[in-house]
Amino acid sequence: MDAIVVEGLRKQFDPPKGPVAVDDVSFGIREGEIFSLLGPNGAGKTTIISILSCLLRPDAGEARVGGFSVTRESDEVKRLIGVVPQEIALYEELSGRENLLFWGRMYGLNGPALNKRVDEVLDWIGLVDRQTDRLEKYSGGMKRRVNIGAALLHNPRFLYLDEPTVGIDPQSRRSILDGVKNFNAAGVTVLYTTHYMEEAQEISDRIAIMDRGAMIAVGAQDELVRLVGERTRINLALDRNADILAERWRDLAGVSTVSEPEDGRLWVLTDDANSLMPRLFDSAQTAEARITEINLAEPNLEMVFLHLTGRALRD
């Protein structure tokens, strides 16, 4: 039995003409896993998070969190969840510590227990030194970390993170991703949204790919990439005659696709890179061309998205 169950969810803003943000979406999240919603802007990720946070009522369908209905038992649901909103939702004029104290009280914490918990969270998000500074003096990455910390104070069973790494430096992103993995290792079930394929690949146990309100694929990463077949992509750069070679390679055994060359660069899709590569070098030599660069890419979610929608993930 899944810990979070979503069935036939639908939400239209400003009906009847408004956008259908979520259209008949169903999925389940298992206790203890990191589940990601991956999709481009406007896919409906935030709308799903809002419904699962009891902020928006769905037009149709049903969602249960920890066995409780988000529409009929919202009080119980809210006690189980910690929500990290996409936009930083904190008080700029309060210090980092004051913000955490404030949000902790809103989760019903008090007194020494609250103070102890705030100390712990400050330690996790690495802001012990800066805790008394007002938030308006924090960098974007520091605010993002407090934004996450405020959702952790009450030890939630479920943690929702809505694009928590948008617009920050690689270092802060690293520490956030590591933090999420740590909370998860400590037993928190995580619902994560992102439009960065690499992030979804790195942290997720399972991924749902969304596009324009619809869920187009769900599964573990290897299950998803199997959708495009078990192929490897060979990326090449040639010093000359790329057009001629692309033509010849399309007829080679074991090659499924060859891209149109661009500035001497092209890629080849194959089921068996090991046996194909020596033959590529041979045929380049006969065409008096030299392969100046070569690398192999395992199939990724980018290719899955392309395969399923015909569009690139980052439109």
Added chain:
Amino acid sequence: MLRVLNIAWKDVRHVYRDIAVLVMMFAAPLALAGALGAAFGSGDNFSIAAVKTVVVDQDEGAGAGVPAAGATLTASLTGPDMADLLVVTQMDDPEAARAAVDDSEAAVAVIIPSNLSSALMSAGPGDGPAGPTADIQLYKDPALSVGPSIVAAVTESVIQSLNGARAAGATAARLGLSLGLTDTDSLSALASQAAAAYAQTAQTEPPVVLEARGPVVASAETEKRPNVASQVLVGMMLFFMLFGAATPARSVLDEHRQGTLPRLFTTPTPRSLILGGKYVAVFLVVLIQAAVLLLVGRFLMGADWGEPGPVVVLTLCSALVAASLGLVTVSFAKTPGQAGAVSSAIFVFLGLISGNFMGTANIGGTFAVVRRVSPLGWLMEGWSDLLYGGSWSNIVLPVAAAMSFTVVLFAVSTFFFRRRYA
């Protein structure tokens, strides 16, 4: 309950950290009350020492049947209306009077020239050659300003009314000419009579300075007369409390836009408690504002608000009224900007019909009835009753009326907020 206070406390702190808001809440009403209080001088219970004044009346008059202008001025300065403000000594010798000021025995000397009456009674401008001029000398201690300026104001207003008399005299003379009177003797007699009559009516109407401190609708049974600063401050306090209330009320919209309100709604704290926290915040902000303004008025402006019990009740009532008005104007609005514009317009309108800009003294007649359509008007009535020495019995009706308005306003704002957020 703790969570309600948690939200309220955060919002109160937010307001009291904003310098621009503090200026609007405190500096504006105090500055207006202070400026008007200083301009109009002090009232009966204002605690500055009476100004020592020396008057030297050298006026020789302008003939029989006409009261001497010098005597009129002297009478004004020594009259009972001025008794609390001025201690007047009369002298004959201008030199001695100036010496008294030089020796700091008096703050100001008023030296009336011998030709004052004749200068005033001579033909007015445009009617023959310009008449002689007369200078009244105000000789004052340069170290002092308030006292001498009171004397100067009184003197000026008397001279103005006498100049009016001079004009009236000239007019009467011209009127006589056009009626066919040519005999110069009877003409000048007519002019003198007209001038004297004008001067007398002018004197029965007290000059501006005296009017400002005297209540028009003073309660007959009490002797208490509030000073100008306190009368102005009451109106300004109630008016600016509306803006004080609108600021934290608007934070509902601000927080909605900044995402902290939706985030609050994802916590286990019920939405009703979150809105309750906002209501408490608005109430506390204006309550603190009122308390500070009343205390500053009491200790720095010499205001005597009245009996402590009724004052406390009326203060709480005023804070509730301001809070409900602040919330209701925000509850209609969609954006903070819209809320600001709409509420300002409503507040100014309410201030105008409730007499907040007039001071309690000048309210009477139909206006006292009209302002009862507004909860602020009722509050103004309650506060002025206390200022003039009223007690519990006087504020029962104003408090009951204002609270009825408030209950309705709170209900309306709650309806709109719940429809939008709960």
